[in-house]
Amino acid sequence: MGRLPCCEKAHTNKGAWTKEEDDRLVHYIRVHGEGSWRSLPKAAGLLRCGKSCRLRWMNYLRPDLKRGNFSEDEDQLIIKLHSLLGNKWSLIAGRLAGRTDNEIKNYWNTHIKRKLVSEGIDPQTHRPLNETSNKNSTAKPKPTAPTELDFRNAPTVPKTISVSAPPLDFKHSEFQVKAKSESIEGGNCTSSGMTTDEEEPQHELNLELSIGISSAGSAESKRKVDSNTGCRFVGETMAVAAKPKTVCLCWQLGFQISEICGNCEHTNGLFRYSRALSS
């Protein structure tokens, strides 16, 4: 038995949204708030699929969206984040205030890809194109899922990327990813899983997210709270629940930590990765 359609297609409009439909959607969300997308179209008097309403709101009608061209800073940030996260557009969008995943995805495909290629950089691997093509002739290309990214020798990955975080899901936070070209020994904070290729020299990376206390109360914040640590997981990201228990802030990108690891020290009820990332 197949999956039921998300809505009654025979009675829904498709294609470009009209001004009237936009107005109806905006008005309804202003009054009732976001959510309940499936029931929203009927309640708002729209002949649209709930998914379509959500998309229209998220990508076009939301008042906090920044329209217009991407700045050079945004370009660089997208490239850096893509080199770390791969095609995780929603995560990348989460670090760019006022930009949507769809917008960034489109911008990547139409501008940045071409720009990188013209600079001789493979947009998927972030390695020089000639190196990539040589490698591809002998080795299988790696998928770009974030847990499987191979950052070794990636020319565009700096050792430290500090990103001023807009107030998104993990609010009040400075999102800091530190890519370290040596493995952490003797503790639990290793970057195991970053690569399985054993034939190349091991230059493993440690990815650390420094995360502060999240504000409570959003619908999203009620979800995915790790019962051991109090950490809240949103996709591959993590925030700290409103009333954290013991919280480990040592975070390996893409992996859930179920216990406090040995490398973390306690400060003010929080645990933070204590082993200095000496450069």
Add this chain to the structure above:
DNA sequence: AAGGTGTACAACCGCGTCTCA
């Protein structure tokens, strides 16, 4: 001016994940 081609971006689709009864 007309047709062809390229570009940008809005919207759709399918599927994985999460929530909750």
Add this chain to the structure above:
DNA sequence: ATGAGACGCGGTTGTACACCT
């Protein structure tokens, strides 16, 4: 514990517009 329904994500498609010949 389980399964149906809802949500969210990433890939793909459709289409309007710009630019070229």
